[in-house]
Amino acid sequence: MKLLFIGGTGNISTSCSKLALQLGHELWLLHRPGRPGIAGALDLPCDINDEAAAVQALAPHHFDAVVQFIAFTPAQIERDLRLFTGRCEQYVFLSSASAYAKPRAFTPTTERTPLENPRWQYSRDKIACEQVLRTVAPLNLPYTIIRPSHTYDTVILLPIGGWQDFTTVERMRHGKPVIVPGDGTSPWTVTHAEDFAQGLLGLLGNPLALGEDFHITSDEALT
Numbered sequence: 001m002k003l004l005f006i007g008g009t010g011n012i013s014t015s016c017s018k019l020a021l022q023l024g025h026e027l028w029l030l031h032r033p034g035r036p037g038i039a040g041a042l043d044l045p046c047d048i049n050d051e052a053a054a055v056q057a058l059a060p061h062h063f064d065a066v067v068q069f070i071a072f073t074p075a076q077i078e079r080d081l082r083l084f085t086g087r088c089e090q091y092v093f094l095s096s097a098s099a100y101a102k103p104r105a106f107t108p109t110t111e112r113t114p115l116e117n118p119r120w121q122y123s124r125d126k127i128a129c130e131q132v133l134r135t136v137a138p139l140n141l142p143y144t145i146i147r148p149s150h151t152y153d154t155v156i157l158l159p160i161g162g163w164q165d166f167t168t169v170e171r172m173r174h175g176k177p178v179i180v181p182g183d184g185t186s187p188w189t190v191t192h193a194e195d196f197a198q199g200l201l202g203l204l205g206n207p208l209a210l211g212e213d214f215h216i217t218s219d220e221a222l223t
Helices: 013-022 051-058 074-084 121-140 167-173 193-203
Strands: 002-006 026-031 042-045 065-068 091-094 143-148 150-152 190-192 213-216
Touching (some): 051 074, 074 091, 074 121, 091 121
Parallel strands (some): 143 213
8 A cells, every 4th residue: 555654753653654664565754854764665755734835745646545643633634634635545543542531430441432531632632633534524535533542662651751751760770669640540551652553554444444433552451
């Protein structure tokens, strides 16, 4: 397949790019000029926020699937609808499992769990992005929604702190105590990016995935 990854070199998407190439797909990466690419992938250097430049860069292309790793607001989804309608067979939006409503008692979260997170604007924006797709895209653009949870590769796997906060790692190296937040009643899944990539690539080009939403997470719940 001819694939376009918008992003393609980040914490989650690097593993997806490498697996796509291993599977023999023709992979294009749309990223800002000057950003490092991935060996074997074809570069489409362009700032997607410059819509006129993106139209020009995309003009010669038609893709079997476009995967949007870096859209966070409804306006960005609306822009993608203008850019990719008629230009791809499947548009894949990475939303977030943080969009799910959090139950008071432990129950497994499924794709039918309501989307509601009053505590985090990031999550509410992702929900709004999904609503734009469901409202507009079915008329013109086949889509699939993916909700990753806490996925790690190049970032440090911590429930608190920054993505690159080495303080906890340093304490572990010296045998010092580390903070474990919570009381054990809030299970959490963590997923390595290579495992996420297996799930994502299995949905690309799959007609049964069109118009559907999936979360791709580990099935192990940790406290």
